[in-house]
Amino acid sequence: MKYLTRSIGQIFNLYVLVYAVLIVVFAIEQFDSVLRTAIEYDVSLTAFSRLFVFALPEVADFIIPVSVLVSVYFVLLYKREGREFLTLAAAGSDVRPVVVLVCLVSSLFFGVSVFISGYLKPAAAYAYRSESIAAVAGFVSEGPQNGQFTYDGNKVFHVSDRRSDGERALRMFEFDNERLERLIISDCSNLLASRGDLIVNFCSARIYDFNPPVVPPIGPDPVSPDDCRVCADASGRLNLTVIEVGKSAMLFPLNSLVGGALGVQHNERPLHDLLGLDDNGRFRSGADVRDAAKILLLGLTSVLAAAIAVAAVALTSYRNRFAVLPGAIAVVMLISVAASSGFLVPEFLPGAAGFWVAVLMAAALCFASILIAFNAMRSRLLMPGFARA
Structure with missing residues (x-):
């Protein structure tokens, strides 16, 4: 023994x-x-x-x-x-x-x-x-340091440093391959990250949609939306949709804005x-x-x-x-x-x-x-x- x-x-x-x-x-x-x-x-x-x-x-x-x-x-x-x-x-x-x-x-x-x-x-x-x-x-809610951009996939996300009033400027760019598809701009926003999602509260925001629904023209149209998304039409206006947003909130999946850190649950x-x-x-x-x-x-x-x-x-x-x-x-x-x-x-x-x-x-x-x-x-x-x- x-x-x-x-x-x-x-x-x-x-x-x-x-x-x-x-x-x-x-x-x-x-x-x-x-x-x-x-x-x-x-x-x-x-x-x-x-x-x-x-x-x-x-x-x-x-x-x-x-x-x-x-x-x-x-x-x-x-x-x-x-x-x-x-x-x-x-x-x-x-x-x-x-x-x-x-x-x-x-x-x-x-x-x-x-x-x-x-x-x-x-x-x-x-x-x-x-x-x-x-x-x-914590990283997203505080904002990138030194004005750096955070990107993942087709989204680019940027938040400025917090101002004295607690608000911050937000810019979010969404691309389709190399073309800009959507732009969200707000100069007064608050961020809250919770349960894998990012909640953005706006006092006001403006959304530029460069991919509006294609409506067949009644007459001949010299510019086709499929050829150029950010081009002027016959009246000299850009081919985009502008949405003015008042006080509201938007929800983004956190892993679509900040990639790599979130794990999976199957293991x-x-x-x-x-x-x-x-x-x-x-x-x-x-x-x-x-x-x-x-x-x-x-x-x-x-x-x-x-x-x-x-x-x-x-x-x-x-x-x-x-x-x-x-x-x-x-x-x-x-x-x-x-x-x-x-x-x-x-x-x-x-x-x-x-x-x-x-x-x-x-x-x-x-x-x-x-x-x-x-x-x-x-x-x-x-x-x-x-x-x-």
Whole structure:
């Protein structure tokens, strides 16, 4: 029992170290993206810190199998070279304690992966989206700094700095390809961003519509509206419609005016919600079941990573000591990509019983792969492999 406890502690400590290193590598990459968002929307240091922390769980589950592989590989390799496996075999225990050890840590890391994928990531995604909406709302309501224009798609949006009376000037340009289609001008407006929408309150405004309804002319018309939208007609008037607006309010989707920061909500649902049943005892959505299956398969990838680590230790020798681990990492990453992409999940809505039977069968196969690796590589695991021939 002490041997198992000490070995689990060794694997867990090394796992934490490897996992922390991989998280730091991802954090360095993610820092630039979050920093750009923070600069674009002029968020505070506290809001930037929250955005950065909430963005880290994005790949937190994807790097678990690699961390499991590396930690199990080095601990088992150390034990093999220290002749611990040979000592256990001579004492009559064979490698059964090591098999139990690998199965226990695999079960532990399977639970960690499911918790991160099924609960921590959705919570972090929701928190990140909420913080992003707050940052965008504050940015839009305060107006772009230094008179800069904010654009997205075919809209260009500009709000001046707040005057002493609290009002501000607003200009919104809407284009159709390269042609100006609509212009909204107001010198007295207030902005309020709420629930993903921008509410603009005008004391007065003027709307220039350069794309009025085309009315067939009674007589010959030298100018066709289709040829030129901003041209004078026969009477010398511009081909546009001017709308004078008094005290009113307009509603704009916030993500059509300020792009990029708002997230989506499909990845914010926890695992138990994805596997919810209707009144007839069937899953509510096939897409939700596929997402739940991806989470469980990615968790089982950690079990396969432990089995691959056992095989990698058995195959490691003095000659190939620098090639086996990188090859094993490549295999585990390939399996992780296949599991997280849903490549192995069929596109149909199964019954609840059938789904859980399939999950249990997949789990049994993954844990059986650990036993197969130990049985097939037993002779290689017993003897140290770094001794020069």
